[in-house]
Structures are given as structure tokens and as C-alpha cells.
Amino acid sequence: MGFDVVVIGAGMWGSACARHLVEMGAKVALVGPAEPKQAASHDGVFASHYDQARITRRLASQADWSRAAAASMDRYGDIEASGGVPFFHQVGALMAGPEQGAGGDYILKTKNVAEDAGTENVALRGAALRAQFPYFEFPDGILGLFEAAGGWINPRAHVVAEINAARASGLTLVRDQVVGVQESSDGVIVRCAGGEGLEAERVVVACGAFSKAAGLLPEPVPLKVYARTVAFVEIDDDEAERLRSMPSVVYFFPDGEGDCYILPPVRYPNGKTYLKIGGDPEDVELTTVAEMKEWFRGGGDPKAGSYMAEQLFKLMPGLASQGVTFGSCATSFTPRGNPLIYGQSERVFALTGGNGAGAKCADEIGRLGALKVMGKPLPENIYQTNFLP
Numbered sequence: 001m002g003f004d005v006v007v008i009g010a011g012m013w014g015s016a017c018a019r020h021l022v023e024m025g026a027k028v029a030l031v032g033p034a035e036p037k038q039a040a041s042h043d044g045v046f047a048s049h050y051d052q053a054r055i056t057r058r059l060a061s062q063a064d065w066s067r068a069a070a071a072s073m074d075r076y077g078d079i080e081a082s083g084g085v086p087f088f089h090q091v092g093a094l095m096a097g098p099e100q101g102a103g104g105d106y107i108l109k110t111k112n113v114a115e116d117a118g119t120e121n122v123a124l125r126g127a128a129l130r131a132q133f134p135y136f137e138f139p140d141g142i143l144g145l146f147e148a149a150g151g152w153i154n155p156r157a158h159v160v161a162e163i164n165a166a167r168a169s170g171l172t173l174v175r176d177q178v179v180g181v182q183e184s185s186d187g188v189i190v191r192c193a194g195g196e197g198l199e200a201e202r203v204v205v206a207c208g209a210f211s212k213a214a215g216l217l218p219e220p221v222p223l224k225v226y227a228r229t230v231a232f233v234e235i236d237d238d239e240a241e242r243l244r245s246m247p248s249v250v251y252f253f254p255d256g257e258g259d260c261y262i263l264p265p266v267r268y269p270n271g272k273t274y275l276k277i278g279g280d281p282e283d284v285e286l287t288t289v290a291e292m293k294e295w296f297r298g299g300g301d302p303k304a305g306s307y308m309a310e311q312l313f314k315l316m317p318g319l320a321s322q323g324v325t326f327g328s329c330a331t332s333f334t335p336r337g338n339p340l341i342y343g344q345s346e347r348v349f350a351l352t353g354g355n356g357a358g359a360k361c362a363d364e365i366g367r368l369g370a371l372k373v374m375g376k377p378l379p380e381n382i383y384q385t386n387f388l389p
């Protein structure tokens with residue numbers, strides 16, 4: 001007996017899609033490996049959610065991403081309850097950038113999108129911005145939009161919650177890597193590395209950057225995958241206490257020379273607490289699966305990471321660091337900047353293209369993927385994009 005749908009990729013989008021599918025009544029298998037214990041020696045696939053924190057916010061410069069985030073965030077409480085795992089930390093999210101000159105676009109677009117959507121936020125400038133967040137030294141001319149309902153999610157815990165909730169509704173979880181998808185007029189066979197073959201009516205490929213791997217989708221998916229480095233600044237308990245009210249931050253530099261994002265103090269599985277900063281000074285594309293694996297194994301680029309740490313110390317001159325380390329990840333960008341949710345054939349669907357923003361809205365994108373694969377219309381009156389490449 002086969003499945004109605006096999007979802008390939010037990011990551012953020014695949015787990016959400018699988019949950020929505022089982023709750024729509026489909027018989028579903030979710031196939032994907034668990035996180036490797038040792039990244040440096042791992043030969044299999046990787047994921048972009050192997051971390052403790054991702055910023056979550058409704059504030060966004062593009063309306064569709066704001067809508068998908070809002071829909072997901074509205075459901076966080078229910079997913080935490082049905083999955084039995086908390087993952088959302090409501091510490092607030094601050095979007096900051098210059099109102100004028102180079103780099104002024106982003107914050108003004110974000111302000112307009114928030115106004116149209118009715119997203120609650122407070123606009124802070126100059127003394128008011130300093131008074132609310134005394135540990136940041138923003139230069140003059142910066143507008144900060146603070147969303148008290150934002151914060152960060154633990155992406156690993158989000159995946160576990162989605163999977164737990166889906167299993168309670170009948171999901172079959174297969175911990176294996178998929179090596180091939182064979183489609184015929186009768187159905188699809190999903191071949192796993194361990195030798196198992198799963199039969200399905202339809203298949204969703206939600207493998208993040210690794211959706212580009214040969215043998216999964218009938219056509220190449222138009223993703224540009226970029227190497228990303230993050231810098232972790234370790235802090236002690238006193239410093240974590242001083243920064244207790246710190247929100248998640250996205251900051252567009254006043255000279256128009258880039259941007260960064262910063263996570264507030266987060267305790268990691270090694271027992272240490274870190275602030276994390278990302279925002280690579282340049283885009284390095286990873287074109288093959290071999291390059292992606294090598295990048296994930298390598299732990300990031302120290303030069304890019306040091307640059308990011310410098311940006312953090314510039315913004316937070318009083319930060320008491322216990323040391324800086326680096327990590328590697330990858331982001332997948334699509335030609336028009338929208339998530340890709342589309343059938344490449346009658347039976348095989350692509351669900352990928354996080355565009356660096358896909359964690360916060362994983363549940364809604366998973367739901368849209370589930371609607372698509374079940375042959376139901378996507379809500380056109382809500383989203384401007386048609387989710388095609």
C-alpha cells in the first residue's frame with residue numbers, strides 16, 4: 001500500500017507541509033535524515049535550520065513575506081501545544097535603518113508594508129531609540145520599527161513540534177536520505193539510500209538548498225545557493241542578564257553598504273550563551289551539491305565572520321565578549337524572490353526557496369505546499385505572487 005503523498009526533506013518546510021497534509025486527511029510519509037552529530041565529518045545532506053535561533057517578525061519589506069510570517073506566527077501557540085515542544089521566544093523584533101539617502105529604501109518599504117497590513121509596531125528615533133535600547137549605539141538618522149510581538153524561534157524545536165503534531169495525526173516518518181524519484185503514469189517511487197522504495201501518488205521535494213540535487217525533481221529548480229557565515233559572540237551570565245530585554249535586530253547600515261541581523265542572547269546545547277550576527281559582506285555562490293556539502297562541513301569563513309563581529313561591536317561598544325566563533329549555513333534565492341511552490345509534473349512538486357527568510361513563515365509555506373499538492377487553489381486574494389519561478 002502506497003502513500004497519498006511522500007514529502008522529501010524533514011526540515012522546516014517539509015515538516016510543516018507534512019503536518020498540514022495529514023490534517024487534511026492524506027496518508028503521508030515524511031522522509032529525511034536527522035541532524036548529523038558531527039558536521040565536519042558528515043558525508044550526507046545538510047539543512048539550513050541546524051541552529052538554535054532564527055528571527056521571527058511580521059515586519060518585512062515585502063508584503064507576501066509579511067503575510068506568510070503573520071499567518072505562521074498566529075499559529076505558533078497551537079503548534080507548540082499540539083507538538084508538545086515550545087519554540088517561540090517573544091522578545092520583540094527591531095528593524096532599523098536610515099530614513100534618507102543610500103540604504104533608505106528598506107526601512108521605508110517596511111514601514112509602508114506594516115501600515116497596509118496593520119502590523120503593530122512602534123517607530124523610534126534618536127533619544128527614544130537610545131532610551132528603549134541603551135546597549136545599541138545607532139548613528140543619527142536611524143529609524144527603528146519595534147514589533148513587540150516578534151522575537152526568535154528555535155528552528156530545530158519548530159521542526160520537532162511539527163513532526164510530533166503530524167505523527168499524532170498519522171504521519172509515517174522515515175529517517176533516510178532520498179537518492180531518486182521515479183515517476184510513471186501509475187505513481188511515483190521514492191528511492192531511499194537505505195534501499196527502501198516508497199510508493200506514492202504524489203511527491204513534494206522540500207530539501208532546501210539540496211533540492212538542486214540530481215534525481216529528485218524532473219527539472220532543475222532555479223535556485224541560487226549562497227554560502228553564509230555567522231559569528232557567535234559568547235557572553236557570560238552577567239552580560240546575558242544586562243541584555244535581558246534585547247530584541248532580535250535587522251539593521252541596514254546608513255551608508256547603503258549592506259545590512260546585518262542579530263540574535264539576542266540564546267543558550268546553546270553546549271551550555272554557553274551567544275549573541276549571533278549574520279550579514280556576509282559578499283555573496284559567494286555554491287553551484288554544486290559537492291560544494292554545498294564542503295561549505296557546511298567547513299564551519300564558515302573567518303574573514304567574513306570577523307567583519308560581522310566588528311559590525312556588532314560597533315553597534316554594541318559595551319558588549320563584554322568572551323570570544324568569537326564562526327558557523328556556516330546556506331541560503332537559497334529564487335529568481336523573483338518568492339518561495340517556489342509549484343508542480344513540475346502531474347505528480348512531483350517543488351517546495352523550496354527560503355530567500356533567507358523562510359524559517360519564520362515555515363508553517364504557512366508548508367500549508368500552501370499542502371494545498372497545492374492536494375490540487376486545491378492557493379489563496380490568490382491574499383498573496384501577490386503565484387509562487388512560480
Ligand SMILES: Cc1cc2nc3c(=O)[nH]c(=O)nc-3n(C[C@H](O)[C@H](O)[C@H](O)COP(=O)(O)OP(=O)(O)OC[C@H]3O[C@@H](n4cnc5c(N)ncnc54)[C@H](O)[C@@H]3O)c2cc1C
Pocket residue numbers: 008009010011012013014031032033045046047048049053054055056176177178179206207208209210211213228229230261278328329330331351352353354355356357358359360361
Ligand atoms: C545563517 C542563516 C540565518 C537565517 N536566519 C533566518 C532568520 O533569522 N529568520 C528566518 O525566517 N529565516 C532565516 N534563515 C532562513 C531559513 O533558515 C531557511 O529559509 C529555512 O531553513 C528553509 O527551510 P527548508 O525546509 O526549505 O530547508 P531546510 O531547513 O534546509 O530543510 C531541508 C531539509 O531537507 C533535507 N534533505 C536534503 N536533501 C535530502 C534528500 N536527498 N533526502 C531527504 N532529505 C533531504 C535536509 O536534511 C533538511 O532537513 C536563515 C538561514 C541561514 C542560512
